[in-house]
Amino acid sequence: MADRKPDIKVDVPGLVHMLYNQLTILSVVIILAIMGYTVYITYLDAYYQPEPDQPVAAAAPAMPVSGIVNGVDTETGLIAKGNWEIVRANCTSCHSAKLITQNRQTREGWQGLIVWMQETQGLWDLGDNEDLVLDYLATHYAPEDKGRRAPLKDIEWYVLDLTAAL
Numbered sequence: 514m515a516d517r518k519p520d521i522k523v524d525v526p527g528l529v530h531m532l533y534n535q536l537t538i539l540s541v542v543i544i545l546a547i548m549g550y551t552v553y554i555t556y557l558d559a560y561y562q563p564e565p566d567q568p569v570a571a572a573a574p575a576m577p578v579s580g581i582v583n584g585v586d587t588e589t590g591l592i593a594k595g596n597w598e599i600v601r602a603n604c605t606s607c608h609s610a611k612l613i614t615q616n617r618q619t620r621e622g623w624q625g626l627i628v629w630m631q632e633t634q635g636l637w638d639l640g641d642n643e644d645l646v647l648d649y650l651a652t653h654y655a656p657e658d659k660g661r662r663a664p665l666k667d668i669e670w671y672v673l674d675l676t677a678a679l
Protein backbone atom coordinates (compact mmCIF):
# COMPACT_ATOMS: atom_id res chain seq x y z
CA MET A 514 0.00 0.00 0.00
CA ALA A 515 2.71 2.44 1.04
CA ASP A 516 4.81 2.06 -2.10
CA ARG A 517 1.91 2.57 -4.35
CA LYS A 518 2.30 5.82 -6.18
CA PRO A 519 -0.71 7.80 -7.28
CA ASP A 520 -1.33 7.18 -10.88
CA ILE A 521 -1.22 10.63 -12.30
CA LYS A 522 -0.89 11.00 -16.01
CA VAL A 523 -0.28 14.34 -17.51
CA ASP A 524 -1.58 14.65 -21.01
CA VAL A 525 1.25 16.89 -22.24
CA PRO A 526 0.30 17.01 -25.90
CA GLY A 527 -3.31 17.77 -24.88
CA LEU A 528 -2.19 20.67 -22.63
CA VAL A 529 0.03 22.09 -25.33
CA HIS A 530 -2.82 21.86 -27.75
CA MET A 531 -5.19 23.69 -25.36
CA LEU A 532 -2.63 26.45 -24.68
CA TYR A 533 -2.06 26.81 -28.37
CA ASN A 534 -5.79 27.21 -28.98
CA GLN A 535 -6.11 29.85 -26.28
CA LEU A 536 -3.11 31.81 -27.57
CA THR A 537 -4.63 31.76 -31.05
CA ILE A 538 -7.93 33.15 -29.78
CA LEU A 539 -6.09 35.82 -27.72
CA SER A 540 -4.00 36.98 -30.66
CA VAL A 541 -7.05 37.17 -32.91
CA VAL A 542 -8.77 39.37 -30.28
CA ILE A 543 -5.70 41.61 -30.00
CA ILE A 544 -5.38 41.95 -33.77
CA LEU A 545 -9.07 42.83 -34.08
CA ALA A 546 -8.72 45.42 -31.32
CA ILE A 547 -5.73 47.05 -33.03
CA MET A 548 -7.55 47.09 -36.36
CA GLY A 549 -10.64 48.61 -34.78
CA TYR A 550 -8.65 51.28 -33.05
CA THR A 551 -6.80 52.11 -36.26
CA VAL A 552 -10.07 52.48 -38.14
CA TYR A 553 -11.39 54.67 -35.31
CA ILE A 554 -8.47 57.12 -35.23
CA THR A 555 -8.07 57.35 -39.00
CA TYR A 556 -11.72 57.71 -40.05
CA LEU A 557 -14.15 58.38 -37.22
CA ASP A 558 -11.93 60.69 -35.24
CA ALA A 559 -11.04 62.70 -38.34
CA TYR A 560 -14.74 62.94 -39.18
CA TYR A 561 -15.35 65.15 -36.16
CA GLN A 562 -12.30 67.37 -36.67
CA PRO A 563 -12.53 70.58 -38.68
CA GLU A 564 -10.73 70.46 -41.98
CA PRO A 565 -7.18 71.62 -41.34
CA ASP A 566 -7.34 74.21 -44.12
CA GLN A 567 -10.56 75.77 -42.80
CA PRO A 568 -9.85 78.07 -39.89
CA VAL A 569 -12.61 77.75 -37.27
CA ALA A 570 -12.79 81.51 -36.71
CA ALA A 571 -13.55 82.19 -40.36
CA ALA A 572 -17.18 81.10 -39.90
CA ALA A 573 -17.79 83.51 -37.01
CA PRO A 574 -19.79 86.60 -38.01
CA ALA A 575 -18.00 89.92 -37.97
CA MET A 576 -18.24 91.57 -34.57
CA PRO A 577 -20.35 94.73 -34.54
CA VAL A 578 -18.56 97.93 -33.69
CA SER A 579 -18.55 98.12 -29.93
CA GLY A 580 -17.69 100.90 -27.59
CA ILE A 581 -18.69 104.54 -27.60
CA VAL A 582 -19.53 106.09 -30.94
CA ASN A 583 -20.66 109.71 -31.12
CA GLY A 584 -21.13 109.81 -27.36
CA VAL A 585 -23.47 106.82 -27.38
CA ASP A 586 -22.66 103.38 -26.02
CA THR A 587 -23.26 101.10 -29.00
CA GLU A 588 -24.12 98.12 -26.83
CA THR A 589 -26.95 99.66 -24.82
CA GLY A 590 -27.75 102.82 -26.74
CA LEU A 591 -27.29 104.85 -23.57
CA ILE A 592 -25.75 108.31 -23.84
CA ALA A 593 -22.24 107.66 -22.55
CA LYS A 594 -21.92 110.61 -20.23
CA GLY A 595 -21.82 111.16 -16.49
CA ASN A 596 -23.04 108.22 -14.45
CA TRP A 597 -24.06 106.12 -17.42
CA GLU A 598 -22.08 103.09 -16.25
CA ILE A 599 -23.98 103.03 -12.95
CA VAL A 600 -27.21 103.12 -14.94
CA ARG A 601 -25.99 100.34 -17.20
CA ALA A 602 -25.07 98.24 -14.17
CA ASN A 603 -28.42 98.74 -12.42
CA CYS A 604 -30.93 99.14 -15.19
CA THR A 605 -30.15 96.72 -17.98
CA SER A 606 -30.22 93.30 -16.32
CA CYS A 607 -34.01 92.82 -16.52
CA HIS A 608 -34.85 94.62 -19.71
CA SER A 609 -33.27 96.36 -22.63
CA ALA A 610 -31.89 99.84 -22.15
CA LYS A 611 -34.29 100.83 -24.92
CA LEU A 612 -37.00 101.16 -22.26
CA ILE A 613 -34.85 103.97 -20.87
CA THR A 614 -33.70 105.57 -24.09
CA GLN A 615 -37.22 105.65 -25.51
CA ASN A 616 -38.54 107.28 -22.35
CA ARG A 617 -38.53 110.89 -21.21
CA GLN A 618 -39.29 111.79 -17.64
CA THR A 619 -38.66 114.50 -15.13
CA ARG A 620 -36.56 113.55 -12.11
CA GLU A 621 -39.78 112.90 -10.20
CA GLY A 622 -41.09 110.81 -13.07
CA TRP A 623 -37.97 108.67 -13.13
CA GLN A 624 -38.08 108.27 -9.38
CA GLY A 625 -41.70 107.16 -9.64
CA LEU A 626 -40.72 104.51 -12.19
CA ILE A 627 -37.93 103.27 -9.95
CA VAL A 628 -40.30 103.03 -6.99
CA TRP A 629 -42.83 101.21 -9.17
CA MET A 630 -40.21 98.70 -10.31
CA GLN A 631 -39.07 98.24 -6.71
CA GLU A 632 -42.60 97.61 -5.51
CA THR A 633 -43.79 95.39 -8.33
CA GLN A 634 -40.86 94.12 -10.41
CA GLY A 635 -38.23 93.18 -7.88
CA LEU A 636 -35.86 96.06 -8.49
CA TRP A 637 -33.42 96.27 -5.62
CA ASP A 638 -32.74 99.22 -3.32
CA LEU A 639 -30.32 101.41 -5.27
CA GLY A 640 -28.86 102.99 -2.11
CA ASP A 641 -26.52 105.90 -2.79
CA ASN A 642 -26.68 105.08 -6.48
CA GLU A 643 -30.29 106.21 -6.73
CA ASP A 644 -29.30 109.89 -6.74
CA LEU A 645 -26.57 109.23 -9.30
CA VAL A 646 -28.99 107.31 -11.51
CA LEU A 647 -31.61 110.06 -11.19
CA ASP A 648 -29.00 112.76 -11.98
CA TYR A 649 -28.15 110.94 -15.18
CA LEU A 650 -31.72 110.18 -16.23
CA ALA A 651 -33.04 113.66 -15.44
CA THR A 652 -30.16 115.22 -17.39
CA HIS A 653 -30.10 113.04 -20.48
CA TYR A 654 -33.64 111.73 -20.67
CA ALA A 655 -35.65 114.74 -19.62
CA PRO A 656 -38.90 115.65 -21.36
CA GLU A 657 -37.93 117.34 -24.62
CA ASP A 658 -41.20 118.86 -25.60
CA LYS A 659 -42.22 121.36 -22.97
CA GLY A 660 -45.40 122.26 -24.83
CA ARG A 661 -46.51 125.88 -24.65
CA ARG A 662 -44.09 128.27 -23.04
CA ALA A 663 -44.73 129.23 -19.44
CA PRO A 664 -46.87 132.39 -18.95
CA LEU A 665 -44.85 135.61 -18.90
CA LYS A 666 -44.23 137.09 -15.47
CA ASP A 667 -42.99 140.44 -14.17
CA ILE A 668 -43.56 142.28 -17.41
CA GLU A 669 -43.66 146.07 -17.52
CA TRP A 670 -46.59 146.66 -19.82
CA TYR A 671 -46.80 149.89 -21.77
CA VAL A 672 -49.45 151.53 -23.94
CA LEU A 673 -48.54 151.57 -27.57
CA ASP A 674 -48.31 155.17 -28.78
CA LEU A 675 -50.09 155.08 -32.14
CA THR A 676 -49.28 158.74 -32.90
CA ALA A 677 -45.62 157.87 -33.19
CA ALA A 678 -46.35 156.04 -36.44
CA LEU A 679 -47.86 159.12 -38.14
Ligand code: HEC
Pocket residue numbers: 600603604605606607608612613616626627630634635636637646650
Ligand atom coordinates in the same frame (compact mmCIF):
# COMPACT_ATOMS: atom_id res chain seq x y z
C1 HEC B 1 -35.43 93.71 -11.31
C2 HEC B 1 -35.68 93.93 -12.72
C3 HEC B 1 -35.58 95.37 -13.20
C4 HEC B 1 -34.53 96.23 -13.08
C5 HEC B 1 -33.18 95.96 -12.45
C6 HEC B 1 -34.93 97.45 -13.70
N1 HEC B 1 -36.19 97.32 -14.21
FE1 HEC B 1 -37.17 98.70 -15.33
N2 HEC B 1 -38.69 97.41 -15.57
C7 HEC B 1 -38.75 96.13 -15.10
C8 HEC B 1 -39.93 95.49 -15.61
C9 HEC B 1 -40.33 94.04 -15.35
C10 HEC B 1 -40.58 96.42 -16.42
C11 HEC B 1 -41.85 96.22 -17.25
C12 HEC B 1 -41.36 95.74 -18.60
C13 HEC B 1 -42.43 95.66 -19.58
O1 HEC B 1 -43.44 96.31 -19.41
O2 HEC B 1 -42.20 94.94 -20.56
C14 HEC B 1 -39.77 97.62 -16.38
C15 HEC B 1 -40.09 98.75 -17.10
C16 HEC B 1 -39.28 99.86 -17.17
C17 HEC B 1 -39.58 101.05 -17.93
C18 HEC B 1 -40.79 101.25 -18.82
C19 HEC B 1 -41.92 101.74 -17.95
C20 HEC B 1 -43.12 101.99 -18.77
O3 HEC B 1 -43.74 103.04 -18.57
O4 HEC B 1 -43.47 101.14 -19.59
C21 HEC B 1 -38.57 101.92 -17.74
C22 HEC B 1 -38.44 103.32 -18.31
C23 HEC B 1 -37.63 101.30 -16.85
N3 HEC B 1 -38.08 100.03 -16.53
C24 HEC B 1 -36.49 101.88 -16.40
C25 HEC B 1 -35.57 101.28 -15.55
C26 HEC B 1 -34.46 101.97 -14.95
C27 HEC B 1 -34.09 103.42 -15.15
C28 HEC B 1 -33.81 101.05 -14.19
C29 HEC B 1 -32.58 101.26 -13.33
C30 HEC B 1 -32.77 102.10 -12.17
C31 HEC B 1 -34.53 99.78 -14.31
N4 HEC B 1 -35.60 99.97 -15.13
C32 HEC B 1 -34.14 98.58 -13.72
C33 HEC B 1 -37.83 95.52 -14.28
C34 HEC B 1 -36.62 96.06 -13.94
